[in-house]
Amino acid sequence: MGPLPDVRPSAVGGRGAAATSVLRTEDLTVRFDGLTALNGVNFELQRGELRAVIGPNGAGKSTFFNCLTGVLRPTAGRILFGGDDITDLGPDRISQKGIARSYQITNILPNVTTLENVRIAAQSRRHRWSMLRHYRAYHDLIAEAEAVLDAVGLLMKANELAANLSHGEQRNLEIGIALATKPTVLCLDEPTAGMSAAETRDTMELVRRIAKDLTILIVEHDMQVVMGLADRITVLHYGQVLAEGAPAEIQRNPRVQEVYLKI
DSSP, X not given: OOOOOOOSSSOOOOTTSOOOEEEEEEEEEEEETTEEEEEEEEEEEETTOEEXXXXXXXXXXXXXXXXXXXXXXXXXXXXXXXXXXXXXXXXXXHHHHTEEEEOSSOOOOTTSBXXXXXXXXXXXXXXXXXXXXXXXXXXXXXXXXXXXXXXXXXXXXXXSBGGGSOHHHHHHHHHHHHHTTOOSEEEEESTTTTOOHHHHHHHHHHHHHHTTTSEEEEEOSOHHHHHHHOSEEEEEETTEEEEEEOHHHHHHOHHHIIIIIOO
């Protein structure tokens, strides 16, 4: 695999940099027909951090992700990204702002090539391009797409139909599609779901490498993946923050053990 290309719109602080908040929620609340899925969630993601969000089924993890990425509008509260209020923005606007997302269920274009999947994502960031010109006239877009594929280990599969990739390769292609939009924050929803042990190890290594250049928020059920990747962990329970801390702190927390880890 090649080095990660500069996928960010501007440089962000790494793990040695002073902590700076890049994404914050204030009293984030979501209700569905009387059911409270999120209840006053206050959350702060630091620039350059790799944060995991965990919790039992029904804890509100997917609802939280959907709010951050514009899929759902909260009932109350605010979402601030780089100081801007993005609470009421839709997914396209939030993507343009610099938050990219992969999905729990693979979300690729199966009947076009691996390169095309990433090229289309890269092109979505352009404000000026002519529909009268064939996309191959945009050599810089092809170069960007190839660099991303190299970074996620799929350059050799550039001309393969996405449908023909293995499950693990398709999940990593989805990460590549997200990277091609040049995000500041990358949200990964169950990135190792359905993977073999070998595929999981490869994807963990990929996430570690891209985390050197990005702020990453990850929802993941596999505790070995979470404990092996995360700088800090946020635990949700019944739509509220139960605990936050470093992996070792979360493992020792009696309440977390009781409601989730069962150890």
